[in-house]
Amino acid sequence: MNEQLGLDAAAAEQAVVSVFEQIVAVLARQADAAITDAALFQLADTLFAAFARAGEDGLTAEQIRAACAAFPDEVIDNRLGVLRKLGAIQPAFDKPYQREYRASFTSYVSMLFVQRMLARGGQSELHQLLTLEKIRLEGGQSTAEEAREVAVGVTTALRLLVAELVALTIGGTVEALRERAPLLWNAKSLIDQASAVHEILLEFWPELSRWCGELRSAIAAYEDASTNASARLMAAAGTSRALNLLPPEMWKRFARRATVDELAAVLADQVFDAPAPWHDVADLAEAVAGTPQPTSGRSTPPRSRVPDGDEQPPGEWSDAEAERLAGVAEEVLGDRDAVAVEQVLSGTDWVTARRVLADLVAASNNARLGYQLTWSGTVEVRPGSVPSWLTHGVFERARGPV
Amino acid sequence: MSSAEAALWWARARAEGPLRVPSATRTPVGMLRLVEPGGERCWLLPKPPDDVTPAVLPELRMQAIPVEYPNETSRVLAAALRCCWTDSQASPWPGQPTTVREVLDVVDQLVPGRGEEVLLRLGTGALRRLHASRWLDVDDEAQRVCFGPRVATWPDQDLPALRELCRELPFPRPDWEPDR
Numbered sequence: 001m002n003e004q005l006g007l008d009a010a011a012a013e014q015a016v017v018s019v020f021e022q023i024v025a026v027l028a029r030q031a032d033a034a035i036t037d038a039a040l041f042q043l044a045d046t047l048f049a050a051f052a053r054a055g056e057d058g059l060t061a062e063q064i065r066a067a068c069a070a071f072p073d074e075v076i077d078n079r080l081g082v083l084r085k086l087g088a089i090q091p092a093f094d095k096p097y098q099r100e101y102r103a104s105f106t107s108y109v110s111m112l113f114v115q116r117m118l119a120r121g122g123q124s125e126l127h128q129l130l131t132l133e134k135i136r137l138e139g140g141q142s143t144a145e146e147a148r149e150v151a152v153g154v155t156t157a158l159r160l161l162v163a164e165l166v167a168l169t170i171g172g173t174v175e176a177l178r179e180r181a182p183l184l185w186n187a188k189s190l191i192d193q194a195s196a197v198h199e200i201l202l203e204f205w206p207e208l209s210r211w212c213g214e215l216r217s218a219i220a221a222y223e224d225a226s227t228n229a230s231a232r233l234m235a236a237a238g239t240s241r242a243l244n245l246l247p248p249e250m251w252k253r254f255a256r257r258a259t260v261d262e263l264a265a266v267l268a269d270q271v272f273d274a275p276a277p278w279h280d281v282a283d284l285a286e287a288v289a290g291t292p293q294p295t296s297g298r299s300t301p302p303r304s305r306v307p308d309g310d311e312q313p314p315g316e317w318s319d320a321e322a323e324r325l326a327g328v329a330e331e332v333l334g335d336r337d338a339v340a341v342e343q344v345l346s347g348t349d350w351v352t353a354r355r356v357l358a359d360l361v362a363a364s365n366n367a368r369l370g371y372q373l374t375w376s377g378t379v380e381v382r383p384g385s386v387p388s389w390l391t392h393g394v395f396e397r398a399r400g401p402v
Numbered sequence: 403m404s405s406a407e408a409a410l411w412w413a414r415a416r417a418e419g420p421l422r423v424p425s426a427t428r429t430p431v432g433m434l435r436l437v438e439p440g441g442e443r444c445w446l447l448p449k450p451p452d453d454v455t456p457a458v459l460p461e462l463r464m465q466a467i468p469v470e471y472p473n474e475t476s477r478v479l480a481a482a483l484r485c486c487w488t489d490s491q492a493s494p495w496p497g498q499p500t501t502v503r504e505v506l507d508v509v510d511q512l513v514p515g516r517g518e519e520v521l522l523r524l525g526t527g528a529l530r531r532l533h534a535s536r537w538l539d540v541d542d543e544a545q546r547v548c549f550g551p552r553v554a555t556w557p558d559q560d561l562p563a564l565r566e567l568c569r570e571l572p573f574p575r576p577d578w579e580p581d582r
Contacts, residue, residue, distance in 0.1 A: 255417035260406055263413035276419050276535035276552065277467040278456035279479055281560040285567050287476030288512060 023114055043071050043079055044088075044111065051089070051103035058092040058100035083107075123190065126157055130193040137200045144205050151201055151211040154194060158218040165225040174236040177229060187226035194219045325363040329371050329395070332360065338396030341373070345387060353387055360395050370398040403428050412448055420536050420551040421446045436551050439496055445551035453557035470531060471524070478528035481508035482538055483564065484571040486549050493561065495554035502529065502545045504574035511572040 035041065050067035051059060059067070061080070068076050083089045088107035092100040117125065133150045136142060142150075168177045198219065202212045255263065332344050341360070345353040364373035375393040382388050408430040415421050415433070425444045429435040434449040459466040469475050485504045486497035506525045510516070516524075529547070532538040536550040556564065 252418070255414065260410050260413065263417065264409070276537075277469040278459075279469070279476060279537060280455070280457040281556065281563045281567070282457075283472070284476045284480045284483075285563065287473045288480050288567060288571065290473065 023117055039071070040075070040079060041111075043068055043075065044083070046070070047079075047083075047089075048103055048108045048111065051101075056102075058102040060099045060101070064101070123161075126161075127190060127193060129157075130154065130190070130197055134193065134197050134200060137197065137204065140204065144207065147201055147205045148208055148211055150197065151208060151215050154197060155211070155215045155218045158194065158215075158222045162218070162221045162225045165222075165229045169225065169229045169232050174232070177233060178236075187222070187230075191219055191223055194222075319368075321362075322366055322368055325359060325366060326369055328356070328359045329363045329369065332356070332395060333397065338394050341393040341395055342390055344395065345390075350387060364395070372396060372398050403430055405431070408432070411446065415446060415448050434554060436495060436554050447551055447555060449555070453559065455555065455557060471528065474524050475528040475531055477509055477512055478505065478525055479532055479537055480567060480571060481505045481512065482532070482547055482549070483553075484508050484568055485574060486547065487564075487568060490565050490568060493554070493558075494556065494564070495549055495551070497549040497553070499546050499548045500574075502526075502540070502547055503578075505529070505547055507574040507578045508572060510578070511575070 046068055047064065050064065054063070064080065065073070065076055080089070084101075088104050089101045090104060092102045113125075133154070137147060137150065164180070168180055194215070198212055198215050201208055201215070333339055341357070344356060344360070348356070360371075360373055363369050363371045373393055373395050375391050378392060380390045380392065382390060411421070411430040411433065422438075422443055422445055425437060425442055427444070427446070429446065432449060432451070434445075434447045436445040436447070438444060456466055482500070482505050483494065485500035485508060487494045488498045502525075506521060509525055510521055529538065529540045533540040533550070536552045538553075539548040539550045540546075541548075
């Protein structure tokens with residue numbers, strides 16, 4: 001648990017530091033000149049808060065140490081050295097043996113700025129920049145040179161944003177893209193603002209048409225890139241969750257606590273209750289009727305074109321029907337070798353006689369049984385008796401099994 | 403009950419599916435009230451007019467909620483119908499409780515020749531899905547299966563077809579045991 005917490009915290013800290021580094025990169029003299037530990041940022045925060053409380057008198061080095069007591073001494077010394085050298089804290093009065101220091105307002109504001117960049121990846125700063133530029137340009141006080149700088153600056157910022165989005169959309173993992181999703185928020189309003197600035201530039205300074213053309217293409221590229229990136233995020237979320245990038249618990253909580261109007265707005269275009277599938281009777285019937293037939297999974301092996309020959313020895317057959325016929329035949333014959341059909345059939349009704357006759361014929365026709373039925377050519381007509389038409393025949397044992 | 407309250411009940415049911423509420427709750431307009439056999443609680447379900455069901459969605463060219471393994475799920479629901487709907491002249495709800503074993507037995511007779519492991523795996527999955535969408539109420543502990551409230555939303559004109567379907571289905575065999 002603790003280890004997990006430590007890893008998570010380390011990952012979060014790493015992300016924070018990486019944004020710091022990106023922000024100060026344009027100002028840094030050496031690659032390792034930026035802080036590598038988020039705690040140092042907190043120290044600066046604590047320090048500025050202490051200066052703010054101290055007011056116009058400033059703080060002495062001892063007071064600074066006391067205010068930052070949560071941090072090790074050598075870290076504080078190091079930070080004070082750097083901050084003093086860069087002018088973030090300055091001697092309160094310009095005279096020798098000065099013990100009090102005061103903090104620079106600019107440094108603290110830049111810290112706030114850094115924190116904002118951290119949260120939104122700089123996109124909202126771009127928004128504000130655009131708004132400010134628009135207001136400034138609308139005032140008509142700017143020179144053509146300033147207007148051109150605005151056009152170039154906005155174009156460059158948008159192009160870099162596009163490059164990052166395209167790289168993430170095409171080459172990056174979905175997780176990386178999701179982390180940078182704040183870049184996609186309010187893309188529409190960013191485009192609108194940039195377009196507004198573009199229109200003002202073109203209206204007041206027609207000679208800047210070349211720069212405006214580049215700005216136009218950068219805006220269009222940003223529009224495409226943000227659409228594509230959003231599409232990839234949506235696709236990664238899956239069809240079943242396309243409408244909810246939020247976890248289901250959140251939806252459920254919303255459903256329980258929302259007001260009538262809020263719920264109605266969410267569900268305005270839902271015809272039936274969302275969560276459950278419908279099983280139509282026709283579907284049930286179809287599923288039952290269309291049950292897959294069991295297959296053995298084995299197909300019959302191909303038969304040889306050569307006749308089987310004596311592949312199946314006569315002794316091996318076992319056939320319930322043949323056994324039954326043999327039983328019937330033995331019962332009819334008793335211990336005799338032959339019996340007249342007329343004798344077998346006499347004294348029974350036709351239904352029974354017919355069945356017996358059928359069995360005898362079958363036994364005779366079965367090549368594996370050694371019986372045969374031999375008919376003579378004459379037919380006797382016997383009105384009133386059973387059977388009324390009789391062909392004389394003999395049912396007898398064959399000389400041996402065929 | 404005011405129409406605003408009724409609208410709220412409808413919205414809740416649309417978001418959460420059938421609602422299980424104490425029996426003392428008044429029935430909002432246009433909703434179906436199903437009292438559970440115990441009588442303490444009842445289900446509230448939206449009942450669209452004219453017996454319209456989500457089956458019309460395809461006609462409207464709208465996407466219905468997809469079912470995973472639709473055929474298997476439908477077969478298990480049909481088998482549960484066979485086991486729970488004992489009085490076929492009455493409406494299916496609430497039906498008689500049955501067991502998981504009996505339902506799976508009917509499925510096994512419908513699709514013979516599948517191994518027990520396959521039958522159990524697919525059958526259990528289908529029962530869970532049907533339980534989640536409130537078509538069935540499956541108690542895993544007691545291995546008991548009852549109808550869920552959604553069964554009562556089959557409109558009356560579908561009942562003859564359901565009865566016919568039930569007649570075609572085999573009964574559970576009393577001595578059948580899935581050998582695990």
